[in-house]
Amino acid sequence: MPSLAQPIQLLRARPLLVDCLIAAAVAAFLALGVAPRGGSFGDPVPAGGVFLAVLIALPLVVRRRHPIAVLLASVSLMTVFTALGYRATLGEPAAFIAAYTVWARYPPAKAVAPTVVWVVLFELGLVLGHTPSLVVETTRLLAQCAGTIIVGRLGYLRADRMVERAVRAEREIRLEAEQAVAEERLRIAHELHDVVSHHISVISVQANLARYVFESSPDTARAALDTITGTTTEALDELRRLLGVLRPPHREPHEYCPQPGLTDLPALVARVREAGLTVKTENVGEPRRLPPGQQLCTYRIAQEALTNVLKHAGKACAELSLEYGEEALVLRVRNSASPETPPPNPAGQGLIGMRERARMYGGSITMGPAGSGGFSIELTLPYLPQERTR
Structure with missing residues (x-):
């Protein structure tokens, strides 16, 4: 006996195909059961009644995407169907399938309102269609409605547990x-x-x-x-x-190179100038030979500052100053005002990274509006004790 697992998996992977099959089955079911008011199964009925019965099932094709809209559309069409004097002798599965989808997808707070609309429209169709057994039909509707709500709610809770289980499994794998x-x-x-x-x-x-x-x-x-x-x-x-x-895998030996330092600042400025930013540089004091970590810190902050000017104030002019003081190295990067300059975001990742780098080497950094209307960043990096004696 052939296994049913493969067809079931195929259908689960294609929910739209499943909904199309459900809509076709419901349409055939309703079309076969159409009868005039007071008639029974098999009685002749106008083609308009059959067409309307098929139309009731069509919204089920998109029931997963728009559950509430599909429920309201199916119930509205069923109300017109009943008001015109037709009855579905085999039952009305379209509304119940749509209602189940609503209760399986949404919490009760959101599913109650369309369900109430469903009941009201159904009763309206019975009244307009002069149905003789109004009490019987209403009782049947409420019983079926309660069953649909219970089954849909169980589906909602099951899906919620599955999502929770998946989240827990993902968290456990990550841990x-x-x-x-x-x-x-x-x-x-x-x-x-x-x-x-x-x-x-x-x-x-x-x-x-x-x-x-x-x-x-x-x-x-x-x-x-x-x-x-x-x-x-x-x-x-x-x-x-x-x-x-x-080391990270798949890296060539030539990709490993020394970290940049103060001697690489001229090359950095040249690259920024090639990108279209006017940069003036100034060195004050006698250069000192600083540890690689401090040099890298200074280089990265200068790089981030110039990059920010290039991105946010491309038509401005920038000034980069490197001052070798008695106790500390001072790096200043200023830019002039530009109509394109947005207000700085102190919580931006670049500015936060600058502060962290400065704090790592015992330095401090100040940033804010410059006197010319632009923006200024100033790094003060104290020398190590052995460097102060040189």
Whole structure:
């Protein structure tokens, strides 16, 4: 016996096809059951009645996209159908399918109103159509309406649980991935600690030995230096292996280059000028050789500041000043007023990044309107203690 799993999966993957099949089935069901007022199943009926019965089912094609509109449209057509003196001897599934969709998609607060409209329009059709069994039809409607609401509500709760389960599963997967990353980082940190502490300890001991016997036993000192050389090479190999694990995959060796510093500022200014921004530069004081971290901080803040001028005030002129003071390095980036300059957003990611970089190296940054109507950014980066004595 062939399995039904594949056709079911195919239909689940094509909800519009399913709705078209449902609409066609309901249309055929209603068309077969059309009868005149007071008639029974199989009695002859005008073609207009059959056409109207088919029309009642057509909105079901889009019931998933517009559940409430489909319910109101089907019920309105059914009201016209009943008011014109026709009756559906086999039942009226279109309204119940539409109502089920509403209750399966929306909470009760939103589903109650269209359901009440459904009942009112149904009663209106019975009155206009002079239905003799008004009480019986009303009782049947209310019973079927209650059943539809219960089934639809169960579908809503089931879908809600499925969404909650999917969200919980996604959260658990993310937490497991984060935990795996944290554990791997901890393992690498332990391994780095073991490699560095061991080899540095060996190097320290051998260096002290070589210094102690340098005059009295040159051979022992030479052997200690050889040990230092071998240990250093081994430590570098271990560190290179561990860092290779941490690097992003699929990167060519030429993609790794030194971080930019103060010597790269002229190239940065040249690129900005090529993009169309007029930039004036000024260096004040005797240049100092700063640590790479401070140089990178200064470069990145200058880069972000000039980029902001280029993006938001392209017709303005910018000034970049680098002042080597006695206690700190001061970077100033100002731009003149421009009609295109929007008001600065202090919570922007670029400005927040500048503050974080400055704070990382013990510096401070001020930003705000310049006297000329433009905008000014000033970074003050204190020298390290060893740099202040130079």
